[in-house]
Amino acid sequence: xxxxxxxxxxxxxxxxxxxxxxxxxxxxxxxxxxxxxxxxxxxxxxxxxxxxxxxxxxxxxxxxxxxxxxxxxxxxxxxxxxxxxxxxxxxxxxxxxxxxxxxxxxxxxxxx
Amino acid sequence: xxxxxxxxxxxxxxxxxxxxxxxxxxxxxxxxxxxxxxxxxxxxxxxxxxxxxxxxxxxxxxxxxxxxxxxxxxxxxxxxxxxxxxxxxxxxxxxxxxxxxxxxxxxxxxxxxx
Numbered sequence: 334x335x336x337x338x339x340x341x342x343x344x345x346x347x348x349x350x351x352x353x354x355x356x357x358x359x360x361x362x363x364x365x366x367x368x369x370x371x372x373x374x375x376x377x378x379x380x381x382x383x384x385x386x387x388x389x390x391x392x393x394x395x396x397x398x399x400x401x402x403x404x405x406x407x408x409x410x411x412x413x414x415x416x417x418x419x420x421x422x423x424x425x426x427x428x429x430x431x432x433x434x435x436x437x438x439x440x441x442x443x444x445x
Numbered sequence: 446x447x448x449x450x451x452x453x454x455x456x457x458x459x460x461x462x463x464x465x466x467x468x469x470x471x472x473x474x475x476x477x478x479x480x481x482x483x484x485x486x487x488x489x490x491x492x493x494x495x496x497x498x499x500x501x502x503x504x505x506x507x508x509x510x511x512x513x514x515x516x517x518x519x520x521x522x523x524x525x526x527x528x529x530x531x532x533x534x535x536x537x538x539x540x541x542x543x544x545x546x547x548x549x550x551x552x553x554x555x556x557x558x559x
Contacts, residue, residue, distance in 0.1 A: 337487070364546045375449075375536060375552035376488075383546075421487060425546060431478065432504070433538075433548060435487030 335359040335426040339436035346444050351409040353439045355422030358403065364425040365398060367407045370438065371418045379407075379420075409441075417443045447472065449539050449551035450519075457557045464524040464531070466554045470539030477520045478548060479505075479512060482534040494520060527558045 336358045345351045357365070366381040382389045382396045382405075389396045395408040409416055419438040426434060450469040458464050470477050475496050480488040490504040494514035505512065509527075514520040524531055534555045538548040 368550070375451075376550040378547065378549060381546070423488075431476075431493055431540075431548075432490040432501075433478075433480075433488070435480075435489070437485065437487045 335362070335424055335434040337422055337424055337434050337436040339420075339422050339439045341437065342440050342442070344442045344444060345412050347412060347414060349412055351407075351412045351416065351441055351443075353407045353409075353420050353422075353441065355405040355407075355436055356403055357405065357422075357424050357434075359424065359426045360400070360403060361427045362403075362424045363427060363430070365396075365405050366421075366423040366425075366433070367394075367396065368421040368423060368435075369418045370421060376421065412441075412443050414443045414445055417441055449474075449537055449549055451535075451537050451551035451554050453554060454552060455555050455557070457559060458527045459559055460528055461526050464527050464556055466522040466524075466535050466537075466556070467519040468522070468537030468539075468551060469519040470537075471541075471549055474539035474541045474549075476540045476542065477514050478538045478540075479520075479522050480536045480538065480550075482536060482553070484533070488536060491522075524556075527556070529558050532556055532558045 367379045368376040393410045397406045421438045422436040423433045479491040492512045493501040509525045534553045536553045538550045
């Protein structure tokens with residue numbers, strides 16, 4: 334089945350850019366997502382990208398997709414302390430699927 | 446415009462007791478998905494339901510776990526005779542149509558089995 338991998342921790346200084354990376358195994362994946370989880374809270378859908386796109390930008394967020402390498406990244410510009418959270422990469426494998434496959438999450442710590 | 450609601454937010458059960466977790470989908474959504482998050486793990490799919498139907502329960506343990514989504518009222522995830530290994534966060538998500546690529550998650554229920 335699909336496997337999604339992320340690094341577990343990332344630490345950045347306030348005002349810098351953060352880049353969170355994710356790799357997946359299923360080349361037929363259709364939609365790829367980034368969710369944010371703050372302590373004790375649920376998952377907030379941040380953004381997603383369809384597999385026929387290379388890039389998607391939404392205010393401070395930029396998603397890059399490299400289908401050849403099965404690599405997805407999330408760049409947060411001008412990182413703020415409020416961005417401290419766990420960021421989950423998730424993949425919808427294949428047309429007709431509804432089972433999201435999640436990575437273990439990357440804990441982003443923003444240093445003031 | 447209320448989002449996905451789950452209750453209780455925290456639930457403590459002793460080994461052998463039953464746990465009932467409730468999920469009310471977003472208004473207008475009739476598709477519900479349950480996911481489980483074990484400590485320091487990603488979310489894992491458990492079950493997909495539509496009103497009065499279980500569509501896919503392939504991710505749910507065969508014993509002690511059951512789910513329903515009645516015509517009226519919230520979806521219920523029921524765990525009988527809980528064990529310590531059931532301690533996890535249980536998240537519900539909803540969507541407005543079949544094969545929707547947007548699933549919206551609730552705040553989760555954190556189950557602790559003592």
